[in-house]
Amino acid sequence: MALRESGEDYLESIYVLSKRQGTVRSIDVAEYLGVTKASVSKAMATLENSGYVEMGKRDVHLTERGLEIARQMWERHCFFVGLLEDAGVSPEVASQEGCHMEHCLSEESFEKLRSMLGREDVAGPTTEA
Amino acid sequence: MALRESGEDYLESIYVLSKRQGTVRSIDVAEYLGVTKASVSKAMATLENSGYVEMGKRDVHLTERGLEIARQMWERHCFFVGLLEDAGVSPEVASQEGCHMEHCLSEESFEKLRSMLGREDVAGPTTEA
DNA sequence: ACGTTTTGTGAAACACGGCTAACTTTTAGT
DNA sequence: ACTAAAAGTTAGCCGTGTTTCACAAAACGT
Numbered sequence: 001m002a003l004r005e006s007g008e009d010y011l012e013s014i015y016v017l018s019k020r021q022g023t024v025r026s027i028d029v030a031e032y033l034g035v036t037k038a039s040v041s042k043a044m045a046t047l048e049n050s051g052y053v054e055m056g057k058r059d060v061h062l063t064e065r066g067l068e069i070a071r072q073m074w075e076r077h078c079f080f081v082g083l084l085e086d087a088g089v090s091p092e093v094a095s096q097e098g099c100h101m102e103h104c105l106s107e108e109s110f111e112k113l114r115s116m117l118g119r120e121d122v123a124g125p126t127t128e129a
Numbered sequence: 130m131a132l133r134e135s136g137e138d139y140l141e142s143i144y145v146l147s148k149r150q151g152t153v154r155s156i157d158v159a160e161y162l163g164v165t166k167a168s169v170s171k172a173m174a175t176l177e178n179s180g181y182v183e184m185g186k187r188d189v190h191l192t193e194r195g196l197e198i199a200r201q202m203w204e205r206h207c208f209f210v211g212l213l214e215d216a217g218v219s220p221e222v223a224s225q226e227g228c229h230m231e232h233c234l235s236e237e238s239f240e241k242l243r244s245m246l247g248r249e250d251v252a253g254p255t256t257e258a
Numbered sequence: 259a260c261g262t263t264t265t266g267t268g269a270a271a272c273a274c275g276g277c278t279a280a281c282t283t284t285t286a287g288t
Numbered sequence: 289a290c291t292a293a294a295a296g297t298t299a300g301c302c303g304t305g306t307t308t309c310a311c312a313a314a315a316c317g318t
Contacts, residue, residue, distance in 0.1 A: 097233055103229075117216075167278080
């Protein structure tokens with residue numbers, strides 16, 4: 001069951017928020033992504049069904065599988081945002097637009113692009129939120 | 130009335146096909162994009178309403194407004210495909226994935242990125258289809 | 259412990275962009 | 289000119305991902 005762009009965004013935001021604040025609730029994701037809590041509720045149900053997240057009483061967390069994707073997305077996010085910022089794009093715009101670019105490439109293509117552009121330093125998953 | 134990704138794809142394909150063969154019919158667009166003629170028919174109605182295309186008896190053509198966007202998209206397409214190919218991605222995959230990247234950036238950001246990466250040579254709108 | 263506020267869920271609706279199927283219109287072969 | 293094929297349109301459906309609104313459940317202040 002392939003993940004769509006929006007699913008990847010949800011996973012990524014759970015990942016970022018959990019690094020930032022420990023536990024993550026639906027409402028946090030909703031605020032972070034700028035969608036309603038109903039949307040998050042629906043999306044979480046789907047993602048849980050597909051084995052990407054698990055929902056506790058009052059929190060959501062990534063499974064192994066979900067974490068892998070989330071980390072990958074975040075890595076790409078940082079890469080593209082860094083690239084755009086280096087090109088002179090403002091951080092706000094770079095962040096907005098990077099958000100979309102991160103979903104366009106296969107893992108293989110992304111690695112090739114990154115290695116050609118030689119930005120391994122700023123693109124790792126360890127970059128802070 | 131903002132254009133969506135799919136709308137931009139339709140405009141771009143009309144542009145490419147018109148360079149390739151002169152006049153463009155709906156069916157050509159359908160084959161080029163791999164969608165049904167019904168989908169094209171619907172999309173053309175919308176694009177005509179918004180002033181991006183005009184439909185003759187048996188052809189479609191871009192308005193000034195549509196042409197501007199189509200050219201821009203094609204320019205970006207060539208840029209991203211070239212970039213990916215240079216990175217070692219196969220032409221087929223590069224073309225597929227470049228198709229999505231071209232919709233992510235604002236004009237301003239794209240220009241900045243292009244000028245930083247210095248690929249003006251291959252990214253112009255004069256590149257052949 | 260009670261009531262208020264916050265958080266989460268469920269139902270119904272909508273927009274979008276595809277599809278199929280049936281139909282109409284145009285084009286083209288003979 | 290007639291018929292058959294090709295092209296275009298229309299109507300209706302589906303999946304995805306939103307929304308709003310109403311409600312349920314949990315958390316929190318006092």
